[in-house]
Structures are given as structure tokens and as C-alpha cells.
Amino acid sequence: MHETSAPSRTRLSRRNLLALGAAASAAPVLAACGSDDSGGGGGNVTLGLWTWASEFEDAFATAADEYHQLHPNVTVKPRYWSFANYAPSLQAALAAKEEGDIFMPLVSTLALAQAERTIDLRKALGADFLDGFFPSTNEENVYQDGQYAVGWAAQTFGLFHNTTLMAQLGLTPPETWDDLAAMAPKINAAGLVPMSIQGNPSNQLSDFMLPIITQITDDPQVVLDLDTHEKKGVSWDSEPVVQALTIVKQLTDAGVFSSGVLATDSDTANSTFTSGKAAMLFTGSFFPPSLQTTAPPEFLTQYGIAKTPTVKPGGKHWCANQAGYTWAVSSGSKNQDAAVDFLKYLYDPARYLKMMNDTFSMPSTEAAADGVSSSDIKTMTSWLLDGEGAPHIMFGKGTLDSVTNGVVSVVNGSATPAQAAKAIEAAVVQARKI
Template identity: 25%
Template sequence: MSALGLTGVLGGCGTGGGSSDVTLRLVAADYGTGAANSSEKYWSALVDRYESDHPGVKIDVSVYSWNDVDREVKEMVDAGDPPDMAQIGAYADYAAEGRLYRAGDLLSIPVQADFLSQLSVAGEVNSVQYGMPFAASTRVLFYNKELFDEAGLTPPATWDELAENAEALKERGVTYPYALPLGPEEAQAEAMQWMLSGDGGYTDLGDTYAIDSTENVETFSWLRDELVGKGLTGPVAPGKLDRAKAFEAFAAGDVGMLNGHPSLMETAGKKGVKYGMVPTPGVDGESSSTLGVADWMMAFKEPGHRDQVGDFLDFVYSEKNVLDFSREYNLLPVTGSASRAMAASEQDRDLAPFLDQLPASELYPVGNMSWAAVNAEIKKQIGKAVAPGGSPAGVLGGLQAAATRAESAG
């Protein structure tokens, strides 16, 4: 995700000439890697097309980096001046406070029904959808083909095979046989990917936190003993290694294997790294589930433009617009119609491994008001669980206690 701090305003700045004219304000996150592909360009083109057919409606879009966008929206809300729409990382707090329109009050029935089912459910609070998925991705295991070929290796399907491959890569001097980024940038993603591959997760089937489950403790004990403890995760302690640094190392040819999302294809490809992708290895075979991640669109009640917002969002979620955005930023469509179009398109074949994973993916428990606090604690603490001499049971037990307190506070 972009962290460039780009800020732009698109569309009209006022209400125009007639009393019936409306200006809608949208705050959006920047998915670009620089000025050339900033999300400002995507929204500018989309808004131009919409406004040309809707002369009574102007759309002002402010684009902020992922470092800033959630804070910007919160400051607007706290100041009593929320935007009409926000496209950010989480929605549950605002929904629980009664600030958001229900998706069904905004979108036409065909548009709401087009969302992929697991994303719609993830957008619910108390069985009512408030969060509208905007972008999605999944994770697969990337491996360096040249390093594997030189060592005579085949891609792993199980944890034991992954450890054996990592040992062989270490013997050949590979800096990071397996890169395990449990640093504070995105530790929650790597941690959940491993939990799922060990038949665990952050929550149980009843959506209650189960961070210190037997399965999760066994997963992190294995990581500590079989990867980290044997020096197979490189020179930087996993708790200090951020995902961005791990991706950079992979693109530099210094990593044998790591979990990655679609943006790594472009990063590695630009550096000339020949890579392969396989489903996440599991404890006994290919993992039955993988991590899915979604970002969210929401609409605030306070500005009071429900009909105009709904019409604009119907346009935003048209098949063409969802496909255009997904293709521009190597992300997965959040609608069934766009997903089917991508699956059938030769130009999108590079995204096929991720698209295949999406139906079986599991998302963070974003519908829980407590998730923001729990997520922050995971980023701070989870790396300690795999440190030499560390206690997975103790660390995960502490996180479970923190999650219980956060739930009670909510």
C-alpha cells in the first residue's frame, strides 16, 4: 500500500448554480506507488464520467496515503464534519456508533447482491451490512525459482517440506531461506496466515477470540523450534522484520520463500526475479484456508445525501469500474460479476492464483469493534512468540487476555 502522503482534491468545489445541486465528499486511500499511478488519477477519471451524466451532482475526492487516511477521517468525524463517504481500512467503530447508512439503504438490490458473499458477511455488524468491500487480496507462497532450481528443490506443500527446503537454501548461503515478517508493520497478516495453515485462527466458529487456542500455540511453537530456532529465517529477528523489508529482500534475490500478496509480482518482476507461486503449505498438506484482506467503503448519515450517495456507489461498483481499479493496482475484485470477468480474461492470468484462493479465504474479524485494539497488540507482541526461548503459550495467552478486555470495553 502507498505511504507517500499524497493529498488531492478532485471534482467540483462548490454546489454549483442551482439550489438542487449537491456536492458529495469522498475521502479515499491511495493505492499507488507514486504520482504516476496515484489513486487520484483513478478517481479523477471515474468522477469525470459520472458528473458528465449527472449535472446536478459534484464529487469532491480527497486522496490520502494509508499512513494518514484513517486519521483524517476520524478527525473529520470528531469535528462534526464527516464526509459523505470514506474508503478506508475499517468501518465497525462508526457502524457501532450509529453513524453509517446500512448498505441496503444505499445500493440497488443487484449491486448489493453482487458482492462476494464472504466479503458481505465481513462487512456486517450484528448481521447488518454497513461496510461495503472496495478492494481485496489473498496470500500465496512465493518462491525464488532460480534458488530452488540451483538447490534441486520443489515447492513445498507441507510445513515439514517448507522447513526441509529452508534448510537446503541455508546450506547454499541464502540470506533469508524463509522470510518471516512478524514486525509491527503487518505482523497480523503473517501471523493469521500461519494460524490458518495450522487449522487455527484469531477467532473460533462462533466468532469469539481464540488467539491462545491449542492449534495456535502448536503453530507458533513449531515456528520457534523448526524455523527460527534453526536459523532458517534470516539475520533479522522476525519480530523486527517488516513486510515491506521482506518484500524488498525477495526482490533483491535474497529470499527463498515468503508469503506474499499480488503487489509482490510487480515488485519482483521489475527487479528481474523469477518467481513461482503455490498455495500456502499447511501442517499436513496444502492449507485449506488462506488469509483474505479487504478494504472498505462506508457512507455517513450526517451529511444527509442518501439517494445521491447510493446512485454514485452503484456507479462505483459497476463491473467496468471494479475491473479497472483491480487491474490498475493488482488487486482482486469484490464483486461476482467482475471476478467472473477476470477469471475468464487472459490479461488477468497472473492474478489467477490469488483469485482461486479468494472463495476459501478468511478475513480479519473486522466486524468486531475490538479488532482495532487487538490488532495493535498483535503487532506489538506476536514476534516475541517465536523468539529463541520465547513462550508461545505465554504470548498468545497475553493477547487473548487483551482481546477479552477489549471486547468487554466495547
């Protein structure tokens, strides 16, 4: 596969998103930053647009200028932070009630909705507007009867495979988890890692496990309910969770993961694959752009992308998908109408598609999916058009750490699947008490 190289700017990854979210939760109140509001109504309006998505910097600047030409009384001021600085800056501004009018809420969407710090975009944007998004990128932002953020750039996980190595071994990408477990001994015997995956930080192991729950139940709402943990009878030690963790144990016992998986960072996981030492790699749609600039040139014709394996032959290949970049509108903004109107402007079909293609990003809208120009991103986006996106980003208090620790305990053998599920439930309940 051949692609044109993506811009060499910092891109969102699942690891970075969660690191930012953790920092936002723990950050002290530092110097707060305002959005330079100048009042609403018919007067001059200044909108603060806060983000760390630097790959869109040129696109946002152009959109702000064009919008100002159409609406001379409205000035949009995009503001960017580095990964390290965005979370504490946002936290400080939220504490001081001086956040931008439009901002990316990290993994705090549900907490901000509970605190009534963001507006209900289902009311502000309308159902017809939101119906154009992939369900998985909407559902992550739903709290009770409202939706408090909207997806910008999505991400999907799949199974990258070395076509040359797989052909030499007489193998094809596995359809089911049983298939993957069955082929692992042959791959190991050849001196290769069957499937490379990031295990340090360990959050990608939860990305790997959570969609299996959806595969078992055939209902993404199950994981969403587990995350919010508010409905009666919802529990992490339920049978679907135990079954999903049992599949993780099956794959571990079969030797699918490398022996040092829990010490493997994303760069090592990726290079193990691109250097020909792993037959397959589990990772997300944020990988292909960097692949074009980091892999040996000859490797670029030796890989393919397959759907995540499923639990049974002919089963639906539910895969990890949600939006890492999302937009929220501050309930404290004096210019909410202008903020909502500018969001609609950003999502103009032609404008939005160009922004996605120029940055090699996966769109969150179904209409843009049809126009994706990158062959790799188009392949992975097509799975969403097939309705196979499943939740994997945990927003509930304590959920991410609890789930990740549970998966790790199964991988390292310190707990059985049933024990791990029970520990996840206990940890989540405890976190909600603090």
C-alpha cells in the first residue's frame, strides 16, 4: 500500500489522549486563561477555540478568516497547546470559569455534563445534524437525555498484517479469536511475534478487550452502560465481561502476545511489526500516517489491514471506534449561538472533508466517509459504514484504570478472568465514592 506522507505534526493517539485526560483530572489550579469574550447580541463577538490538534492549525485559521468575512462582527481565535500543557491549562481555566467558548474536553465530557459546564448539543445543533455522525462517535458524548460534545476526528482499531510473512507461513488474517490462537504456535515457531501490541502504558489492552464485550453481546450500549455505571443491575463482574477476559487469557496462553508485552511501548510495538519481527500488529487508524515516514520503504508494499477478529465465524467484527478529538461548547459562554453556528460552519460537508483528507484523519461523519482519499483510512472507515464501531474510550470516574488493571492481571496471570472482573467492579464502585 502506498500513501502520501502526512504532515509532520503531533497527532492524537489513544495513549496521548488518555495521558491528557489523567493530567486534567489531577492538575492543580494554575494560571487560568480566558476566551476574550466581548459580549453577544448584535455587537462584536470574539470566540475562543481551544485545542491541542495542531495538525489542523492551518485549516482552523483559514476557516476562522473565512467565517469572519461572512460575519464581520465575529472573530474566532484558535488557541493551541502542546500535549503536556493542554490538560492543566484547561483544568485551570475550568476552575476559574474562563475556558474557551468552544473547547476539546478530553475524557471529561461526562463529568462536565454532570456539572452543567457544557451545553446540550442535541438541543443546540439539532437531531438532524447529529444523525449525520457515526453512532459510536455520538454515543460516547451522551449523558442522560443530552449530548455534550460532538466528534471531530475519529479513530478505529484493526489488525495490520505483514502480507509477505503471512504468505510464507501459509496463513491468512484470522476471522475469529480462535483462529488467531490456533495460528500462534506456528508463528512463534518461526521466531516471530504473532501479534504485536502496546502494553506500556497498558490502556491499549483495554482498547483490545472492550470491543470483545460488544462482540459477545452484539450491543455497544452494554459497554456504555458499564462506563456510566448508573443503571440498576449493571456490573463489571457480569458474564459478558468475564467471557471477554477469558478470550484475553486464551490468547495469552496461546502465545499470541510477546513475552514482554507489558513492557512494550507503542514505538516498540510498531517497530517490531515494521522491522519484520511480528506477523501482525493491533493498533489504530492513527498509525498509517506515521507508518509512511517511519517504516522501511520496502515495507510499504508488504502490509495489509484486516478487521478485528470476532468471537465466532460469520459474527459481526465489532471494532474499537470513537472520536478522540471532540468539541464542546461552554455553558458559561456569552456567545453560545455564535459558537454553535461556527461549529456548523466547520462541519460544512466540503470544508470538513478537505480538513480530514489534508491531515490524513478519519472523519466522524458518514457523508465525509465516502470521500476519504487515503486508501488505509478509507479501508478502516468502511468498517464504520458497516456499523461495526464499538466503544473503547472510558469516560466514567475510575473506569479506565480499573479496566486496564483488570486486563493486565489476566495477561500477567495474577488473576483469573472471573477474579479480574470482580476486581474491576470493586475498583469502579470505590472510585465513585471518592
